[in-house]
Amino acid sequence: MRHLTFAAAMTLAAGAAQAQTPVLTVYAGDYFTSEWGPGPTIETEFEKVCDCDLQFSTGDLMPRLLLEGERTKADVVIGLTSDVTAKARSTGLFAPHGQDNSDLTLPIEWTDDVFLPFNYGHTAFVFDDTRMENPPATFDDLLNMSDDVKIVIQDPRTSISGLALVLWVEAVYGDKAQEAWSKLAPKILTVTKDWSTSYGMFTDGEADMVLSYTTSPAYHMFAEDDFTKHAALFPEGHYFMVETVAKVAQTDVPELADQFMSFVMSDTFQTQIPTANWSLPSALPQEQWPEGWAELDLPEKVLFYDEAEAAAVQEKAIEAWRSALTQ
Amino acid sequence: MAQRADPVTRNAGITAAAVTVAVVLAAGIGILSRAEPGGFGPGDLAAIRFTVVQALLSAAFSVLLAIPLARALARRRFFGHGVLVMLLGVPFILPVIVAVIGLLAVFGRNGLLNTGLVALGLPELSVYGLHGVVLAHVFFNLPLATRLLLQGWQAVPAERFRLVAQLNLSPRAVARTLEWPLLRQIGPGAFALIFVICLTSFAVALTLGGGPRATTVELAIYQTFRYDFDLTRAALLSLVQLAVAGTAALAALWFVPSVGIGGGLDRVPMRWDARSGLQRWSDIALILLGAAFLLVPLGAVVLRGLLGVPLMPASVWQAAGVSLGVAGLSIVVLLLLALPMAGWIAGRATGGVEAIGLFGLSASPLMIGTGWFILLNPVVDPAVLALPVTALVNALMALPFALRIMVPRLRDTLREYGRLATALKMRGWSLWRWVILPRLRPQIGFAAGLTGALSIGDLGVIALFADPDRATLPLQMYRLMGAYQMQAAAGAALLLLVMALGIFWICDRGGRSGVAD
Numbered sequence: 146m147r148h149l150t151f152a153a154a155m156t157l158a159a160g161a162a163q164a165q166t167p168v169l170t171v172y173a174g175d176y177f178t179s180e181w182g183p184g185p186t187i188e189t190e191f192e193k194v195c196d197c198d199l200q201f202s203t204g205d206l207m208p209r210l211l212l213e214g215e216r217t218k219a220d221v222v223i224g225l226t227s228d229v230t231a232k233a234r235s236t237g238l239f240a241p242h243g244q245d246n247s248d249l250t251l252p253i254e255w256t257d258d259v260f261l262p263f264n265y266g267h268t269a270f271v272f273d274d275t276r277m278e279n280p281p282a283t284f285d286d287l288l289n290m291s292d293d294v295k296i297v298i299q300d301p302r303t304s305i306s307g308l309a310l311v312l313w314v315e316a317v318y319g320d321k322a323q324e325a326w327s328k329l330a331p332k333i334l335t336v337t338k339d340w341s342t343s344y345g346m347f348t349d350g351e352a353d354m355v356l357s358y359t360t361s362p363a364y365h366m367f368a369e370d371d372f373t374k375h376a377a378l379f380p381e382g383h384y385f386m387v388e389t390v391a392k393v394a395q396t397d398v399p400e401l402a403d404q405f406m407s408f409v410m411s412d413t414f415q416t417q418i419p420t421a422n423w424s425l426p427s428a429l430p431q432e433q434w435p436e437g438w439a440e441l442d443l444p445e446k447v448l449f450y451d452e453a454e455a456a457a458v459q460e461k462a463i464e465a466w467r468s469a470l471t472q
Numbered sequence: 473m474a475q476r477a478d479p480v481t482r483n484a485g486i487t488a489a490a491v492t493v494a495v496v497l498a499a500g501i502g503i504l505s506r507a508e509p510g511g512f513g514p515g516d517l518a519a520i521r522f523t524v525v526q527a528l529l530s531a532a533f534s535v536l537l538a539i540p541l542a543r544a545l546a547r548r549r550f551f552g553h554g555v556l557v558m559l560l561g562v563p564f565i566l567p568v569i570v571a572v573i574g575l576l577a578v579f580g581r582n583g584l585l586n587t588g589l590v591a592l593g594l595p596e597l598s599v600y601g602l603h604g605v606v607l608a609h610v611f612f613n614l615p616l617a618t619r620l621l622l623q624g625w626q627a628v629p630a631e632r633f634r635l636v637a638q639l640n641l642s643p644r645a646v647a648r649t650l651e652w653p654l655l656r657q658i659g660p661g662a663f664a665l666i667f668v669i670c671l672t673s674f675a676v677a678l679t680l681g682g683g684p685r686a687t688t689v690e691l692a693i694y695q696t697f698r699y700d701f702d703l704t705r706a707a708l709l710s711l712v713q714l715a716v717a718g719t720a721a722l723a724a725l726w727f728v729p730s731v732g733i734g735g736g737l738d739r740v741p742m743r744w745d746a747r748s749g750l751q752r753w754s755d756i757a758l759i760l761l762g763a764a765f766l767l768v769p770l771g772a773v774v775l776r777g778l779l780g781v782p783l784m785p786a787s788v789w790q791a792a793g794v795s796l797g798v799a800g801l802s803i804v805v806l807l808l809l810a811l812p813m814a815g816w817i818a819g820r821a822t823g824g825v826e827a828i829g830l831f832g833l834s835a836s837p838l839m840i841g842t843g844w845f846i847l848l849n850p851v852v853d854p855a856v857l858a859l860p861v862t863a864l865v866n867a868l869m870a871l872p873f874a875l876r877i878m879v880p881r882l883r884d885t886l887r888e889y890g891r892l893a894t895a896l897k898m899r900g901w902s903l904w905r906w907v908i909l910p911r912l913r914p915q916i917g918f919a920a921g922l923t924g925a926l927s928i929g930d931l932g933v934i935a936l937f938a939d940p941d942r943a944t945l946p947l948q949m950y951r952l953m954g955a956y957q958m959q960a961a962a963g964a965a966l967l968l969l970v971m972a973l974g975i976f977w978i979c980d981r982g983g984r985s986g987v988a989d
Contacts, residue, residue: 175947175950175951175954176951176954176955179787179951179952179954179955180785180787180955181955181956181957182955202855204855205698207698207701208697208698208701211701212506212842212845212846212849213849216849216850218853232701295581300678300684300695301699302695302698302699302700303694303695303698303699308699330683333682333683334581334600334682335600335679335680335681335682335683336681336682336683336684337678337679338675338678338679338694339950339954340954341950341953341954342678342679342953344953344956344958345953345958345961346576348958349576349580349582349958350581350582351576351580351581351582352581364956365956368956423956464514466684467514467515467684468514470683470684470685471515471518471683471684471685
């Protein structure tokens with residue numbers, strides 16, 4: 146009996162000690178926290194320095210934030226792209242990030258004081274050179290390919306990469322976007338809900354090309370020693386995708402949240418990005434990228450709408466896509 | 473009226489039915505509470521039209537193709553007949569993501585069919601578009617239609633077949649005198665049931681539809697949540713779906729035959745009228761074609777998955793455990809709703825109340841999930857809710873099937889034992905414990921198996937709010953794909969297939985073991 150009481154007391158004490166450890170709740174996308182994503186290492190590394198318990202909560206970020214509103218449990222939200230930050234900002238949920246934007250190494254200028262970029266990439270069509278000998282060299286080439294070549298893309302209303310694609314087409318073709326979509330339509334095998342389904346169809350050989358990122362071939366090269374996958378680079382430019390992290394204004398652990406924001410800018414965090422998130426770090430000079438990464442083929446011209454522009458043209462860009470593909 | 477042998481108390485049944493309706497209505501109220509003025513968006517009317525057209529086509533093809541297949545199965549006896557009938561039922565309980573993988577492996581651009589066509593110098597066929605959606609729906613629902621029709625055929629007394637043989641009636645005459653009345657009785661109900669099932673299609677329409685042309689209402693609801701977050705539009709679309717499905721469901725109720733269990737399906741009466749060579753060979757061809765259509769995609773999933781199994785990380789097994797828990801919870805919720813409702817319905821002469829069961833199937837799962845999230849968010853952490861809400865939604869989806877399975881047997885039981893029970897003043901729990909539950913065991917097992925299997929593959933609302941360690945197996949499969957782990961994802965798909973079949977088999981067997989009939 147004495148032993149039992151002792152054990153119970155120990156458990157209680159342990160419980161109490163745990164209860165005193167502050168918890169930082171970080172909302173993130175699903176891919177981020179899987180064992181291949183950067184989440185687990187980031188959690189370990191941050192907990193080493195913060196004396197806290199970092200807990201990821203995953204799911205569909207925007208709907209969840211909009212549903213929860215001010216009752217959100219999040220202290221920090223990681224993974225919103227600049228194409229949706231206008232809507233996120235309008236919730237009034239976020240506070241300034243407090244970091245120095247001049248530390249960023251993005252190919253574009255970044256002045257936002259609320260949403261802090263942690264990685265970037267470019268939308269691109271990926272192909273396999275054993276199955277496709279003459280990939281399109283320009284966006285126009287892509288539109289004029291034989292209808293036998295099939296591509297898979299993602300729905301702009303359900304996926305962030307699909308949204309980036311319609312903005313890409315809008316940025317390249319403007320008023321002629323719908324015409325461009327009509328030309329592309331016969332080559333579109335199908336439109337999937339998310340990137341994963343599309344990419345799976347591509348690797349299964351179901352499609353010749355897939356809408357993905359310029360960094361996708363890096364995964365095959367560095368993780369699988371497979372050098373057959375390439376991103377088709379177009380001189381018209383590639384749409385720039387940047388993922389951000391932001392601090393929730395009402396957080397009850399503001400210091401921890403601030404500490405996390407500066408951790409995002411640290412080399413410890415940034416060096417995780419290439420080989421765990423398979424994208425490019427936002428605050429790490431090229432010399433410090435992992436071996437081989439600096440030699441990756443990246444587009445020379447970058448196309449980008451800031452969040453206000455993206456919000457303004459989104460509806461029109463999606464409607465051009467929808468109406469051309471339903472004809 | 474007061475003296476009717478009706479020992480089953482209605483209160484529990486009425487309560488269960490009320491809960492079902494309340495769950496759906498409360499979700500609607502939750503959404504409307506956050507809605508702002510708005511209306512339908514561009515393409516919504518086209519989505520409604522597409523939904524109805526594909527559901528009509530899917531139901532029509534499923535039933536029309538099931539007629540010759542069920543007829544062939546009903547009049548042939550061969551080794552493995554029972555096993556084949558059981559296997560042909562598998563697609564119906566298959567997780568949608570798994571089925572799509574299997575269908576693409578056979579009908580896709582790179583699939584078996586097109587590889588064969590190219591080898592023969594023939595043009596390739598594309599599976600993407602309206603016909604792809606219909607093909608997938610036929611794959612899912614042909615087994616259901618076949619099973620319903622087969623039961624009808626087997627319910628025809630063997631003496632009638634002896635009689636038509638003695639009269640030496642032509643096949644045409646047999647069709648007119650015996651088979652046509654049968655089809656007229658079962659066909660419309662099967663059609664209506666499949667129509668309702670296909671209305672809420674989501675994942676199939678997404679991948680095989682080929683683009684925004686193939687948007688179903690359920691998909692439009694999802695997009696509205698995901699992209700616009702326009703709750704008014706989501707609620708309006710949910711209402712449209714509920715109205716269309718509800719009308720079809722009501723119509724279905726007057727026709728729908730009860731869903732029987734596998735036990736009696738191996739019985740093939742002597743068919744003296746179908747002994748000619750032509751009939752024999754056409755039956756064999758039909759059975760082979762049907763089996764190939766339904767089983768080759770399953771084989772493809774197994775083959776692809778085997779390579780991926782060794783690559784699966786521990787998190788897949790953890791997710792499998794979570795999914796098992798959700799399936800178990802769905803079964804419990806289902807039985808808590810279905811048993812009292814079945815008892816109430818069985819005690820009544822008409823089946824109109826059963827419409828309530830179909831109410832849950834007609835509602836958009838996403839609407840139910842989101843509505844409840846809005847209602848409960850102020851009090852509970854959404855991540856804690858994700859699993860119970862998923863289980864609840866799954867139970868609602870399975871409710872109409874469970875009622876169809878249980879009600880006839882319960883009705884028979886009450887007819888046989890009702891007076892005795894009344895005389896013994898046996899009511900309430902003791903009646904259930906000693907009379908109803910033992911007799912209903914096979915039906916309970918079948919319904920539980922169906923619910924568990926349907927639930928295991930459901931991605932549901934969990935994708936919106938899930939903690940990393942609360943991922944279900946379908947969600948974990950998507951995570952693997954999201955991390956470029958395509959082979960491991962194929963392994964997870966195989967695990968999903970095995971688990972869906974396993975749950976079904978265990979529940980179904982468990983219900984029937986030691987039961988004489």
